Amino acid sequence: MANEEKKLNILSLIGIIISAIIGAGIFNLPKEMATSASAGVTILSWIISGIGMGSLAFSMQNLSNKKPDLHAGIFSFAQEGFGDFMGFNSVWGYWVSVIVGNVAFGTLMFSALGYFLPIFEGGENIPSIVGASIILWFIHYIICKGLDKATFLNTLVMIAKLIPLIIFIVCVIGGFNKGIFFHRFWSLNTENFYLPDVVHQLKNTMLVTVWVFIGVEGAVVFSGRAKKRSDVGKATLLGFATVTVIYMSITVFSYGIMTQEEIRSLPNPAMAYILERVIGKAGAIIVNLGVIISIFGAWIANTLLAEEVSYQAGERNLFPVIFTKENKNKIPINALIITNIIVQVLLLSFIVTDQAYSILSQLSSAIILLPYTCVALYQLKVTYTEKQSDSLGNYIVGIIATAYMLWLVYASGFMYTVLTMLTILPGAIMFIYVRKYYKQQIFKNYEVFIFIIVAALFVYGLIQLPLIMAL
Template sequence: MDKIRKQEEIKSDQHKVGLLPLITLVMGSAIGAGIFNLMKDMAQGAAPGAVLISWVIVGIGIIALALCFQNLSDALPELDAGIFQYAEDGFGKFAGFASAWGYWLSIWLGNVAFATMLMSSLGFFFPIFKGGQNIPSIIGASILLWFLNYLVTKGVENATVINFVVTICKLVPIFVFIVCGLFAFKLSTFTYDFWGTVSQRFEWADVFYQVKSTMLITIFVFVGIEGASILSSRAKYKKDVGRATIIGVLSVLVIYMLVTILSFGILPQGELAHLPEPGMAYVLEAIVGYWGAAFICGGLSISILGVWLSWTILPAETGLIAAKQGLFPQLFGKVNKHGAPTYSLAITSGCIQLFMFTFLITDEAYQFMASMVSSVVIITYLFVTLYQVKFSYQQPKSKNRTIQLAIGVVATLFQIWAFFSAGLKYNLLLTLLFVPGIFVYIQAQKEQGRSKNIFSNFEKMVVGLIFVGSVAALYFLVTDVIAI
């Protein structure tokens, strides 16, 4: 009997995820389409000086967030049902749902952004997809969407292994870009119009506005750093989850800073801001010629395939875990013989398919979806940082408690700053995405036997504000006050 049990434990361990795959999952989930257009996106609103300030602020905020993930993962290994379980444990069932719904939305909306960027990069080689926002692009992206859906239904662990291989492959063009950029970097180009102000000197109001303009961009490129936490129940060792998150975040931060800073030292801000997509391809083309653009576009295609695979796993896992916690309807929790959440996958892919038609109604589908992702994921991250503050405050007084409390406060302030930096447009559109979620939550609670008193008085007020915000958003959309 003991021999059989031991064999079962060995077999179970073989399906667990180790430290290195968890690190590559963090990096693979975060490094995607965003990095290949990051220099252009930041240059559209900020000069080199403001970009440096932005990276200092974002670096502190994201590292603080990663430290929250690490601390909570190490201190509460029993909470292994994803980062939104912290919201439920700390602030109640509805908070847990809001966190889970926000995270689920952010991941599949990100896939819509990846789809348009992927088809745009393929358009460099195949003119039929040029621009990434036409009928052929929708057809091509749809085929890939359902292929990845099929792949993940064959087992999440297998897809994770493929992601590991793809992550290594896609880092090569980024590495080549950084090496070439180091040799091509010119300090005179980087310091030209350093602050981007009329006086060409530091002006607080102007630089502050420039820094704010980069927040949604930088939040978007870091979405996915919590990938190890989402798969924490599948990790071989619980401590690996926190370690993978910290190592992955620091690695990604260094790569992002190098890519943007080097770009500003190769081409001035005005040229970067008006480059075609993906910006990195045309920066490298300015250094080495045509082959550089082709090389980057090929790398971008691989990169998006890898991160799209990761982001096919994550929303499906989110739906599955949320269903197990009673936050989502039970339909999301059904799995096949491989343990893959087939219904959660199908629902998620269906939403992505529907939103792909935004390719035809907006000129900037990628930028719009990227901004929506950032706006909605801030809700989930804010619950994590608030829980870090609450949990740390409840611990006995000690030096470690003070440090963890300070980390939580810093991370929370950063998320609040990012939320207000998003602006009224995206925060109102955010309420539209949460309205369907209210009915999903009500259905889930009915399945749990709670048909009455589903919301507390405070929660009813929050729900009311969501509905009011959604009505305002619809009005502004109809009257063209808000443009998609």
């Protein structure tokens, strides 16, 4: 698709991953974790998430190396392993997840701007909608100019966003107070370790950790544009390792600056007020500027992911052919336009609820569990069918990744599981349309069974929707 001079090197691939992962979430991460867990449980949560998401990253690296023909993003693993309908559900879920995530970016960006300009205070009002809309279509304009220009700007922003994060980590380590850190280390309510309470806290942190890792698949999505196929796996692991260290440092050391109760009651973005406690008002200024820079980069990276994955879905006859049209700069222009129009409409959620960021981020996490689970299951399938010399290690990686994904489905809870089903079935209408357009059989026999399950869960979701909205 792309000309040779526009192929992506390993730095650009890593830039997409880090920019996609480190976006809005990290600057409110201490609060999101403290709302659910104590310092001790937060450490356990990152260990579990690191192993689980690390296994998923290794699965992506392995599949990318062993299946070089599958360069249409992570959904191509689902399509190849489990058929067109599961491939469609995977790409539909991924596309919707990234779109919802982009809307969540808007609320935190303008919450940060509200620190400097009170008109945007809270990030969920009319001026914020107008401002977010301007940012949205400015990013659209940049991407339309070409992938090379967009990824170059993204790499510069990635470097810029790491500066305030490094400053934050250095400062909280310097101001660390072990007395505060070990106060009620295992629970907000007791000094003692109580296993059922710890497990409950762990369960509540799972969607938070998945949300902040969304984007780890960035290099795989753009594998068809990479200069070297081997760079895809390397970029995935390097990007994942980098952000894991950053995440653990920021959240864990924050408990040595403020108590869990204090952190969980902070306004967004919580990191600003934690650093302000250490170095004064300059800390809040540094973090809020970092938020703005970081989200701008993440917004670029995630928009690239959304338009690329929907374009690739069109190329593989899963999305309508309209998604495959390119402009003169080889950008999938219709995929980009459709994606950003949906984001624009969803920006209205800013004035629907005062918890837009938390709701949207966790919904985005819940929806993306389907494509991630398909990657883990395909890793097991490929390992079983090919039985190569590295099979034992790949089995272990696949089993851990699959178990972690299933745990996340359980941990996501009733509300987000139902909301996921409500987003999946409408996509089936597009799938049926595309199959008829290409004069193909709509469902294979086993896919009829899957469709019936999805439809039943959709009906159940509609019945339960009033209860969900009341929660």
